[in-house]
Amino acid sequence: MASHEPIDAVLVSIFLERHYRLGGRLERLATEKDDTFRLRTDAGDHLVKVSPPDEAEEVVDLQTAAMRYLERTAPQLPVQRVRLTAGGDDSVAILLNDGRRRILRVFDFVEGPVLAQTNPDAEQLAKAGEMLGRIDVALNAFTHPAAGRGLVWDIRHFHQLTGLVQYTPDPEHRRLAREVFWNFDETVVPKLGVLETQVIHGDFSPYNVVVDPGSEEHFVTGVIDFGDTVRSAVIFDPAVPMANLLGRTPEQPWRDARAFLAGYQRERPIRASELPLLPVAALARLTLRALLANWRAERAPERREYLLAHAKDDWTNIERALAVSLNDVVAQLRESRHGHA
DSSP: OOOOOOOOHHHHHHHIIIIIOOOSEEEEEOOSSSEEEEEEETTEEEEEEEOOTTSOHHHHHHHHHHHHHHHHHOTTSOBOOEEOOTTSOSOEEEEOTTSOEEEEEEEEOOOSOBGGGSOOOHHHHHHHHHHHHHHHHHHTTOOOTTTTOOOTTOGGGGGGOGGGGGGOOOHHHHHHHHHHHHHHHHHTGGGGGGSOEEEEOSOOOTTSEEEOTTOSSOOEEEEOOOTTOEEEETTHHHHHHHHHHTTSSTTSTTHHHHHHHHHHHHHSOOBTTTGGGHHHHHHHHHHHHHHHHHHHHHHOGGGHHHHHHHHHHHHHHHHHHHTSOHHHHHHHHHHHSOOBO
């Protein structure tokens, strides 16, 4: 995983003026990886991202290329737009004093609340699912030399990460993690070689979907953050938002995930043979997030309390989701929308 490393905001301002003819007030935003700013100008706002020095430039180009491809081939989709430099380039390299390079990019700023800040009903969740389905359909023919990169968040590698369990202090949480690993090994691993694959968004989480709660027709108004774009199994794309929705309604822990998937399948049907893998993939993603939070807590003691508190919610939702028979969950998914062979 690339690490977050702040950059001098004055240097960023100089590059924005020199290469984009943009000036204004920079506000640093809290992010996991890229050093990110909101640039406020008299003519409107922009999002400015500076890649970590340890992230390969071809990976940054993959993210930008996917966004530019969608802008060209599916302009009706509300994917965040890349702003070009005065010379027509989609990024500019910053050479640091130590010889390392960081890539600066500018995007349109997408106004509005993200899905995580709202309380969506079933149809709104389905609308969000439809949007991801449309994005995956649009990305089907997209290729890039870096698309096959290794990415810790890519669910196809989940079974190789059992070593993370040792960083989880609670014995019950370790038991839950081992149960999810067992399910993944039994259900998903034997099929990894035959799953439909393509470049996917990779992180269609409730924090990367901008919405208008008052609009019935255009609920999703923006899709942001292509930082986890990768070539992987198609079913792993809806598995990410499904993971984020698990346990939101404790008495019916799969309800919201099911609503999202119903919408996704209206636009991008999933093979009947692959549908049974989705609940396990969603659980794997949520478990991975909890395990990585525990691992980070070991490496960053000053953030330990914060990280473990967030992971605790994930473990609660994993436990709720596992309390339902996965066969029953699959049956419910089939009822929502029959899979395609």
